[in-house]
Structures are given as C-alpha cells and as structure tokens.
Amino acid sequence: MSSSARLFRVLRQGARRFELWITPDVVAHPPHGFCEALINPANATLFGTRLPYFPRGGPVPKPPPPGVASQWGGMEAGEHMLYPQQVVDGRVTLLGGSGLRQHLTQLPVGEDNARCAEGDAVFTPAFGDLVPRFKYLVHTVPPFYSNPAWSSLLHQCYLRALEEALKRGSLTCVTPLLGAGARGAPVSCASQVAVEAAFTWCSEASTDSREPQVLCLAVLGEEVAQTVIDAAKHLDTTQSAEKAPK
Numbered sequence: 001m002s003s004s005a006r007l008f009r010v011l012r013q014g015a016r017r018f019e020l021w022i023t024p025d026v027v028a029h030p031p032h033g034f035c036e037a038l039i040n041p042a043n044a045t046l047f048g049t050r051l052p053y054f055p056r057g058g059p060v061p062k063p064p065p066p067g068v069a070s071q072w073g074g075m076e077a078g079e080h081m082l083y084p085q086q087v088v089d090g091r092v093t094l095l096g097g098s099g100l101r102q103h104l105t106q107l108p109v110g111e112d113n114a115r116c117a118e119g120d121a122v123f124t125p126a127f128g129d130l131v132p133r134f135k136y137l138v139h140t141v142p143p144f145y146s147n148p149a150w151s152s153l154l155h156q157c158y159l160r161a162l163e164e165a166l167k168r169g170s171l172t173c174v175t176p177l178l179g180a181g182a183r184g185a186p187v188s189c190a191s192q193v194a195v196e197a198a199f200t201w202c203s204e205a206s207t208d209s210r211e212p213q214v215l216c217l218a219v220l221g222e223e224v225a226q227t228v229i230d231a232a233k234h235l236d237t238t239q240s241a242e243k244a245p246k
Helices: 088-105 150-167 187-203 222-243
Strands: 006-012 016-022 035-041 121-125 134-140 172-175 213-219
Touching: 006 187, 006 222, 016 187, 016 222, 035 088, 035 150, 088 121, 088 134, 121 150, 134 150, 150 172, 150 187, 187 213, 187 222, 213 222
Parallel strands: 016 213, 035 134, 035 172, 172 213
Antiparallel strands: 006 016, 121 134
C-alpha cells in the first residue's frame, strides 16, 4: 500500500467540488498533502481515546477509575474491538498532544459531560504535530448505528462540520467515512449517507464564489472507494429519475 494519498475519482465539480481519495492514514497523509480542515469523528465528551480499546458499535465504556491501569498490556482485545491507533480520533488525540487536550477541556460542558452532541460539530485550531497538515479541526459526533435516527444524524454531522469549517474560510476539507469505524455502521450504509450529504452540500454552492470549495472523502482502499462510487451512481440515477418528466 502506498504511503501517500492519491486521488481516485472526482464525484462533483463546480463551485463546490467533491473528491474521493485513498490514503493509508488520513491524519498523517491527507489529500494534497495539506487540507485546511480535518473533520474528526469524536465522542460527545471530546476527551479523545482514553481507553486502551473499545467495542465497535458501542456502547462507549466509562473511563477507568483513578489508579486502575488504562494502557494496553499486550493482550489481544478480541474481535469487534478497536485500538486508539486504528481510529481517526485516536490519531488526532495522539498527534494533537497536550495543546489539543488542554484546549478541549476548556470548552463548555453540557449534560452527561458532553461538549458536542450527536450530529453537531465543534471547531478548534490544529495543535502539535497536526499543524503541518491541517490548520483547523472540526470535531463531530456520529451516532451509533443502533440509533433509530442514525441516518439523519450522520447526514447532519457532515453538513454541520462543513458549516463550521466554511465559517473560518476553509477551502479544502477532508473527512474520513464517518460512522463506519467505532460507531459500527456497514461501509455501504455509511457511504450512502456520505454521498447524500456531499451532494447536498455541493448543490448549495454560491454561484459568486471566487475559489472552489473542496470536500475530500478519504478512505483506506479501492474496495471501499468503489462502494462510495456505487452509492454515488445510485444516487445520480435516483435523482435523474425524479427529475424526468412524468
């Protein structure tokens, strides 16, 4: 597998552009080598990945009490479990370092110790080793796949995150396939929502925009990329049929 990102397909062009990229690590190897904003799929408390491993699809375990070891001890976590290094939020937490952690702890806290609700988004600057690759971070909380409102909330994650990024003048944003990691959604379902949200965002572009705004969807390999392309083709077919004269 290549150690750098490569453009796989342009799915929408115009004032807003939707690109599909393949990269082994969106945090270390973002599209174009630099994106102004990284959309980070986080948990509601925005405390990063403080657990040594956690279950795919939830629920989120509570942090260990003080004095109890919270580091991986070399034992296999088991099937359907993920390590922090395997998820984007874990990589962001690691590379953002103490600067990011301190900044997040200063954000307002709501019910259940939440700093960001499911479907919402919170903006922060990039910190630490993230700075050479990103200027901003937009943290969003995808719903678990078991949530009855999963599809609408995930769709909202993309649009709210893009809204927060554009407020700061970001022209290039990159996102992983939200919901398909620790939140437990099948890749095909997560791809469908990602494409629907991206097409919605592209359709809302202002015609007087001087420079194109670019959303890069970054996935790990060609199999997932093809699933995204299939979702885009399906949506194009559906929308064309809806516009056709009756």
